[in-house]
Amino acid sequence: MDTVPSRVVVLSGAGLSAASGVPTFRGAGGLWEGHAVEDVATPEAWRRDPELVRRFYDARRSALTGVVPNAGHRALVRLQAAWGTERVLLVTQNIDGLLGVAGAQEVLEMHGALRKLRCSASEGHPWVDIVGDQDRTARCACGAPLRPAVVWFGEVPLYMPRITAALAACQLFLSVGTSGLVYPAAGFVRLARQVGARCVEVNPAPVGGPFHEVIAEGGETALPRLVAALLA
Numbered sequence: 001m002d003t004v005p006s007r008v009v010v011l012s013g014a015g016l017s018a019a020s021g022v023p024t025f026r027g028a029g030g031l032w033e034g035h036a037v038e039d040v041a042t043p044e045a046w047r048r049d050p051e052l053v054r055r056f057y058d059a060r061r062s063a064l065t066g067v068v069p070n071a072g073h074r075a076l077v078r079l080q081a082a083w084g085t086e087r088v089l090l091v092t093q094n095i096d097g098l099l100g101v102a103g104a105q106e107v108l109e110m111h112g113a114l115r116k117l118r119c120s121a122s123e124g125h126p127w128v129d130i131v132g133d134q135d136r137t138a139r140c141a142c143g144a145p146l147r148p149a150v151v152w153f154g155e156v157p158l159y160m161p162r163i164t165a166a167l168a169a170c171q172l173f174l175s176v177g178t179s180g181l182v183y184p185a186a187g188f189v190r191l192a193r194q195v196g197a198r199c200v201e202v203n204p205a206p207v208g209g210p211f212h213e214v215i216a217e218g219g220e221t222a223l224p225r226l227v228a229a230l231l232a
């Protein structure tokens with residue numbers, strides 16, 4: 001990197017957490033107890049069978065037991081700690097919360113958070129932390145049942161105005177461990193390129209697209225090196 005970027009946006013996906021052993025449920029077949037994931041991770045499924053949906057997320061939450069951040073998470077946290085949240089925006093598609101566990105000051109979890117519940121009537125009502133299985137009787141202060149604070153298929157990802165504004169002002173866009181195929185994230189690199197940002201993809205199986213540089217490696221090995229170079 002010739003010049004030190006003043007603003008950085010990092011988008012991370014499942015690949016960042018793969019080295020930590022987080023099961024994706026999205027890989028081969030994407031089946032859970034015989035259900036297509038697309039059939040349990042939707043508002044329709046919640047209306048039809050909330051118990052099934054709760055069990056699915058209880059299982060995913062339970063699968064995080066003992067899972068710890070890896071060197072890739074920790075490198076991103078170091079960068080944000082060194083340069084501050086104004087300069088380094090961490091955006092993730094992951095719902096595992098591992099960037100937060102690694103100590104990130106701020107993470108925009110655009111697909112929500114497995115370790116949180118939210119009101120089923122309004123996304124704006126206070127979210128609550130959850131450990132273990134969801135208490136079936138838990139309700140929001142407004143009286144509506146709580147639901148997993150996860151963005152389902154057919155719902156709009158969170159924080160899009162902030163993410164878009166940050167992309168429009170960044171000099172470095174880093175995409176880590178995400179297929180980049182799902183919109184709106186798929187459009188991030190195009191937006192960053194439009195404003196002249198250097199665009200780097202870190203992915204052992206690169207998807208290509210309009211990146212200036214592709215590092216065909218996992219984040220757990222590439223990010224410590226990349227971050228060290230930025231901070232040098």
Ligand SMILES: [Zn+2]
Nearest residue numbers: 119125140142
């Ligand atoms: Zn509520």
